[in-house]
Amino acid sequence: MNDTPLAESTRIVLTGVRNAGKSSLMNNLFEKNAAIVSDTPGTTTDPVTRKIELGKMGPCAVTDTAGFDDEGDLGQQRIGKTRNRLKTADLILFVTPGDKPVVQEEREILKELQGGTRPWIGIISFGDRELHDEKADFFPTGEFIRLDNSRSGSARPLIELMEKKAAKVNREMTPVEGLVKEQDLVLLVTPIDLAAPAGRLIMPQVETIRDLLDRDCAALILKERELYSFYRNLGIKPSLVITDSQAFHKVAADIPEDQPLTSFSLLFARKKGNPAYFIESLKALRDFPEKGRVLVMESCSHHRQADDLGTVKIPRLFKQLVGSRVEFGHSRTMPEHPEEWDMIIHCAGCMITQKAMLGKLETFREKGIPVLNYGLFLAWANGLLPRALEPFPELAALYEE
Numbered sequence: 228m229n230d231t232p233l234a235e236s237t238r239i240v241l242t243g244v245r246n247a248g249k250s251s252l253m254n255n256l257f258e259k260n261a262a263i264v265s266d267t268p269g270t271t272t273d274p275v276t277r278k279i280e281l282g283k284m285g286p287c288a289v290t291d292t293a294g295f296d297d298e299g300d301l302g303q304q305r306i307g308k309t310r311n312r313l314k315t316a317d318l319i320l321f322v323t324p325g326d327k328p329v330v331q332e333e334r335e336i337l338k339e340l341q342g343g344t345r346p347w348i349g350i351i352s353f354g355d356r357e358l359h360d361e362k363a364d365f366f367p368t369g370e371f372i373r374l375d376n377s378r379s380g381s382a383r384p385l386i387e388l389m390e391k392k393a394a395k396v397n398r399e400m401t402p403v404e405g406l407v408k409e410q411d412l413v414l415l416v417t418p419i420d421l422a423a424p425a426g427r428l429i430m431p432q433v434e435t436i437r438d439l440l441d442r443d444c445a446a447l448i449l450k451e452r453e454l455y456s457f458y459r460n461l462g463i464k465p466s467l468v469i470t471d472s473q474a475f476h477k478v479a480a481d482i483p484e485d486q487p488l489t490s491f492s493l494l495f496a497r498k499k500g501n502p503a504y505f506i507e508s509l510k511a512l513r514d515f516p517e518k519g520r521v522l523v524m525e526s527c528s529h530h531r532q533a534d535d536l537g538t539v540k541i542p543r544l545f546k547q548l549v550g551s552r553v554e555f556g557h558s559r560t561m562p563e564h565p566e567e568w569d570m571i572i573h574c575a576g577c578m579i580t581q582k583a584m585l586g587k588l589e590t591f592r593e594k595g596i597p598v599l600n601y602g603l604f605l606a607w608a609n610g611l612l613p614r615a616l617e618p619f620p621e622l623a624a625l626y627e628e
């Protein structure tokens with residue numbers, strides 16, 4: 228369970244005001260001291276995430292957050308972090324102390340949850356104390372549970388309710404969903420260059436192979452250098468060729484024009500993000516400001532090689548094709564002031580959930596900032612985007628438009 232990537236865990240986020248009993252609930256769920264519990268308001272400052280296997284939900288990542296009524300500049304920053312976590316949650320547990328009156332921040336949280344799209348459950352904590360009148364009818368019927376977190380095993384009814392809610396969570400699509408059928412042969416092209424991690428394949432490749440096996444397809448994997456002769460000796464036409472974006476140009480040149488071809492990065496643009504918004508964002512390349520600013524974002528840390536994609540190759544291509552005076556920045560976290568950037572180019576985001584990626588995209592889109600992903604940009608830069616989009620007719624049509 229600890230080896231399950233966060234991207235594949237159900238993300239459960241606890242929210243509420245300070246001293247609502249969030250950390251006690253966390254400990255009750257984990258049946259141990261996973262979070263520090265104290266009567267001093269504001270004990271939890273930064274979000275704390277722990278992994279647990281919870282009933283039918285399987286691997287879950289549970290995050291305890293700072294109180295929504297936190298004070299001062301630091302408090303506001305913590306509330307910002309809590310909001311970011313809520314944007315990526317599969318299920319939200321809104322905790323309120325049963326023995327205290329409703330406070331304004333709690334009314335605001337409830338309003339946001341009721342107006343939002345994420346599943347949530349109200350938790351009335353301190354079930355061993357007398358229930359305050361205002362809490363008795365605070366939550367809508369059927370949307371809450373009353374809990375005494377000091378009693379061992381009391382979380383069982385909550386876990387059952389969570390299982391029901393989590394069953395409605397939108398499932399992230401798999402890499403080749405809708406693109407292949409049983410018995411198909413799919414050719415995967417993965418350069419093994421200096422940038423490749425030693426002794427293993429990267430996550431998008433591994434996930435794609437597993438998805439092909441789950442769909443009773445055959446996956447044939449080779450390096451771009453072997454492709455030309457191997458393809459000609461193959462004897463059958465693969466249903467699809469999927470390449471690493473960096474080898475797109477060579478791969479497209481080495482196989483017939485009528486061979487369906489796409490990239491791992493485009494599969495992940497569809498799996499994790501909003502490819503329609505990426506395509507719409509291409510328009511921004513036409514009249515890009517001469518001294519515009521582009522932020523390249525990655526979702527995990529990895530060892531950078533000399534010709535690193537995010538810090539070297541993409542900026543170089545962008546300057547050649549769009550504007551030589553464009554300035555580049557790099558980040559693994561959300562920028563504090565997104566509006567300072569004219570464009571975002573994001574990695575495939577294989578290590579984060581679709582919700583996390585969509586949460587970021589929502590923020591950029593609201594501010595009118597165009598976003599591309601690595602694969603889409605590289606396919607465009609190589610003049611191969613129409614071909615890479617052929618396997619996705621609705622996206623190809625959007626691009627044509």
Ligand code: SF4
Pocket residue numbers: 429430525526527528529574575576577578579
């Ligand atoms: S999350 Fe992004 S940077 Fe990290 S391995 Fe996946 S694609 Fe690469």
